[in-house]
Amino acid sequence: MAKSPSSAARRVTTPGGALRAVAGDESVATALDKVIHERIRLGIVSALAVNERLTFNELKQLLQTTDGNVSVHARRLEDAGYVSCHKSFEGRVPRTEYRLTAAGRKALERYLGHMEALIEATRGK
Numbered sequence: 323m324a325k326s327p328s329s330a331a332r333r334v335t336t337p338g339g340a341l342r343a344v345a346g347d348e349s350v351a352t353a354l355d356k357v358i359h360e361r362i363r364l365g366i367v368s369a370l371a372v373n374e375r376l377t378f379n380e381l382k383q384l385l386q387t388t389d390g391n392v393s394v395h396a397r398r399l400e401d402a403g404y405v406s407c408h409k410s411f412e413g414r415v416p417r418t419e420y421r422l423t424a425a426g427r428k429a430l431e432r433y434l435g436h437m438e439a440l441i442e443a444t445r446g447k
Contacts, residue, residue: 353436354433354436354437354440355429355432355433355436357398357399357402357404357429358399358404358429358430358433359433360395362385362387362391362392362395363395363398363399364433365384365385366381366385366392366395366396366399366405366420367399367404367405367422367426367429367430368430369381369384369385370405370420370421370422370426371422371427371430374421375419375420375421376419376420377417377418377419377420378392378393378396378417378418378419378420381396381420396420399426402425402426402429403423403425403426404422404423404425404426404429404430405420405421405422405423405426406420406421406423407419407420408420408421
């Protein structure tokens with residue numbers, strides 16, 4: 323008698339030969355949060371997870387990217403409710419600070435859990 327699939331992730335091979343992790347009936351790879359999964363956005367939420375707040379310039383320097391990249395990706399995270407943005411001035415110089423929201427922290431934890439399941443399934447554990 324065949325056993326029903328458990329809720330633990332397991333490996334399956336797609337018709338094209340690609341390996342993917344499956345948790346129950348849902349693919350872990352497709353369950354990844356597409357907002358966070360992009361490299362710059364993952365860098366932003368990860369940096370904010372270990373820092374109470376970071377300025378625009380600190381993020382730009384930390385991620386070694388351009389003004390445009392930080393701006394566009396931070397806005398996407400802000401629109402998703404994952405980061406908050408506070409704009410002010412120091413003298414005549416604009417200052418933009420970002421913080422990770424509670425929703426952003428939960429989303430990052432969920433994302434990391436999915437990645438761990440994918441890694442475990444790929445390694446056959």
